[in-house]
Amino acid sequence: MQDLPDPRTLLAPDRADGSIYSDPDLYDMEMDRIFMHNWIWVAHRSEIPEPGDFITTFVGPHPVIVCRDRQGVVHVMLNRCRHRAATVCELRRGKTASFVCPYHGWAYGLDGTLRGVPHQEGYSGHLDKSSLPLVNLRVEEYNGLVFATFDETIPSLDSWLGRAKPWIDLFMKQGAGWPVKTMGEHKFTFPGNWKIQLENTTDAYHFPIVHKSFLDSVDQETQDTLNFVGGKGFVEDLGNGHSVMVMIPELVDLDENLDAPIPERFAELAAGLSKDYPSEKVRQIIRAVGGSGFNLNLFPNLACSMAFFRVLRPLSATSTEIRHIAIGMDGGPDVANQARLRLHEHFQGPMGFGTPDDAEAWDRVQRGSLAGKNIDILLNRGLGHEARRPDGNLYSDVSAETGMRAAYRQWLVAMTDKAFPAEGEGA
Amino acid sequence: MSITLQDAVALIALEADLLDHGAFRDWLTLYTSDGRYVVPIDPDVEDFESVLNYAYDDAAMREKRVERLLGGRSISAAPPARTVRLLSRYRMLETTDATCTLRCAQHLMELRQGRQRDYAANVTYRLKNTDGGLKIDLKVIRLLTATEALTAVSYIL
Numbered sequence: 315m316q317d318l319p320d321p322r323t324l325l326a327p328d329r330a331d332g333s334i335y336s337d338p339d340l341y342d343m344e345m346d347r348i349f350m351h352n353w354i355w356v357a358h359r360s361e362i363p364e365p366g367d368f369i370t371t372f373v374g375p376h377p378v379i380v381c382r383d384r385q386g387v388v389h390v391m392l393n394r395c396r397h398r399a400a401t402v403c404e405l406r407r408g409k410t411a412s413f414v415c416p417y418h419g420w421a422y423g424l425d426g427t428l429r430g431v432p433h434q435e436g437y438s439g440h441l442d443k444s445s446l447p448l449v450n451l452r453v454e455e456y457n458g459l460v461f462a463t464f465d466e467t468i469p470s471l472d473s474w475l476g477r478a479k480p481w482i483d484l485f486m487k488q489g490a491g492w493p494v495k496t497m498g499e500h501k502f503t504f505p506g507n508w509k510i511q512l513e514n515t516t517d518a519y520h521f522p523i524v525h526k527s528f529l530d531s532v533d534q535e536t537q538d539t540l541n542f543v544g545g546k547g548f549v550e551d552l553g554n555g556h557s558v559m560v561m562i563p564e565l566v567d568l569d570e571n572l573d574a575p576i577p578e579r580f581a582e583l584a585a586g587l588s589k590d591y592p593s594e595k596v597r598q599i600i601r602a603v604g605g606s607g608f609n610l611n612l613f614p615n616l617a618c619s620m621a622f623f624r625v626l627r628p629l630s631a632t633s634t635e636i637r638h639i640a641i642g643m644d645g646g647p648d649v650a651n652q653a654r655l656r657l658h659e660h661f662q663g664p665m666g667f668g669t670p671d672d673a674e675a676w677d678r679v680q681r682g683s684l685a686g687k688n689i690d691i692l693l694n695r696g697l698g699h700e701a702r703r704p705d706g707n708l709y710s711d712v713s714a715e716t717g718m719r720a721a722y723r724q725w726l727v728a729m730t731d732k733a734f735p736a737e738g739e740g741a
Numbered sequence: 742m743s744i745t746l747q748d749a750v751a752l753i754a755l756e757a758d759l760l761d762h763g764a765f766r767d768w769l770t771l772y773t774s775d776g777r778y779v780v781p782i783d784p785d786v787e788d789f790e791s792v793l794n795y796a797y798d799d800a801a802m803r804e805k806r807v808e809r810l811l812g813g814r815s816i817s818a819a820p821p822a823r824t825v826r827l828l829s830r831y832r833m834l835e836t837t838d839a840t841c842t843l844r845c846a847q848h849l850m851e852l853r854q855g856r857q858r859d860y861a862a863n864v865t866y867r868l869k870n871t872d873g874g875l876k877i878d879l880k881v882i883r884l885l886t887a888t889e890a891l892t893a894v895s896y897i898l
Contacts (some may be wrong), residue, residue, distance in 0.1 A: 335770050350796055406888075480890040497792075497793055498783075498792060498793030499793070500781060500782075500891070501891070502791070502890050502892055502893065503890045503891075503892060504893075524816065526814040526815070527809045527812055530808065530812060530814060531808070531809065635890050642792050648791065655793050655794075656797065659793065659795070659796060660798055660802075664894045665795040665796045665895075665898075666814075667805070670815070670818070670893035670895040671815050671816050671817045671895075673817065674816045676816035677854070712884035729858060
């Protein structure tokens with residue numbers, strides 16, 4: 315039997331071995347220990363608003379159906395017929411009363427119950443339908459974010475999100491008083507390990523370097539707003555691998571600072587909205603359109619990133635799919651939601667002015683990490699002045715790698731059930 | 742006299758040639774001032790403004806896209822991918838003396854960082870007669886793989 319890699323030999327509090335981006339055995343361990351034993355984000359509430367609405371997606375490598383049943387309960391079910399394992403649904407999204415396997419016609423209800431088996435008499439009474447539903451995962455929801463897990467024993471989603479919850483609530487203020495809804499997505503792959511992307515969402519350091527050409531394409535006021543490295547922002551470890559990177563402190567709470575001047579780039583939009591909304595509401599909508607001033611990284615696969623959801627899906631040790639899901643105001647003014655769509659298109663996606671440059675940098679990390687052996691990836695930026703908040707959260711400056719250290723600390727816990735001896739609360 | 746297939750094809754062949762040879766500033770002059778360059782995600786959408794697209798460029802965004810390709814400050818476009826595109830299967834859907842709508846197939850090969858990729862697309866053009874001659878008023882590139890996971894496209898389709 316082949317020896318599994320020992321994750322403890324690959325990671326220290328301030329560095330990691332380059333092989334963590336490419337070792338296939340380590341990847342298989344991650345798919346089991348991380349993606350089958352933690353809460354994995356699968357959907358936003360607005361994607362399945364009504365009974366019968368469903369989407370298909372993945373929990374790690376496992377294809378699943380996320381579906382709202384007649385009672386309004388959300389189910390996350392393995393997309394696998396209990397007979398001969400065929401997927402029962404290949405549509406990305408839709409509305410249905412049942413899922414019928416195309417191979418032999420086994421039919422399942424919205425909650426996964428096996429309802430119909432053609433020519434059941436062929437089993438001569440040896441088929442107990444009640445024992446063969448679509449396999450349901452455990453499902454919990456927080457503020458519209460739907461998570462699932464294979465593990466019946468891990469603590470509740472509520473305690474898993476823990477100190478990240480107030481930041482989720484702040485992020486959802488982009489609804490400007492309306493519920494947040496998804497508005498389509500950009501989906502792309504890059505030839506590299508998923509953790510490279512996990513790191514990037516908590517990496518402010520790269521922004522002015524990688525995104526020079528994006529910054530060239532926006533007005534001076536926006537450039538000034540995005541000139542946050544060296545500014546008053548911070549990165550904070552929220553526990554359980556989650557972290558927040560506050561780049562623009564003035565845009566943490568979008569319901570505050572409503573007296574702040576409306577940015578020039580939104581002047582025309584504000585003038586249009588003023589015909590239908592009072593001044594205070596216009597300012598709230600405009601602030602929502604601009605997006606939040608922080609990235610909330612939720613271990614392992616979701617980020618609430620400024621103005622969109624970033625979802626990662628590992629495809630192999632050296633290939634990752636990323637989705638950038640646009641969000642908007644459910645019931646809010648069309649012109650404001652359209653403004654958000656144009657902002658999303660400007661930066662995100664395979665033809666955006668930001669994403670392709672990010673993808674190029676990640677691609678290079680992957681290729682460069684194959685050079686040599688036993689050479690470290692550094693994770694020590696901002697460590698020298700890292701400190702603790704009164705509530706125990708570690709924090710450092712905006713360009714610190716505190717968020718990456720938080721994620722890797724949780725990675726090690728998940729992979730080994732043990733933390734670093736010197737780490738932990740109060741250390 | 743209605744815009745002929747020959748005149749329409751001459752314009753879009755010129756566009757393809759300019760894009761494959763990096764003449765991006767010349768490319769800008771082929772469009773009307775309120776023309777749009779669109780790469781949708783949803784294969785069936787017509788109201789591009791109301792939905793998320795890969796690209797929905799007015800004149801200002803087209804200029805920014807060109808500056809990004811020429812500016813040398815984008816790591817995914819320094820230098821831009823090299824491309825060769827073939828257009829064929831032309832069909833004039835409607836034509837008058839003022840405007841015409843033409844649909845064709847495009848097969849584009851891309852080379853960057855030693856990797857060759859290809860993209861097939863249905864492309865619809867709305868062309869318009871102006872004082873400055875025949876111009877592109879709308880170009881809609883419907884990628885065959887638009888609903889799939891793409892890779893970075895740091896050039897103009």
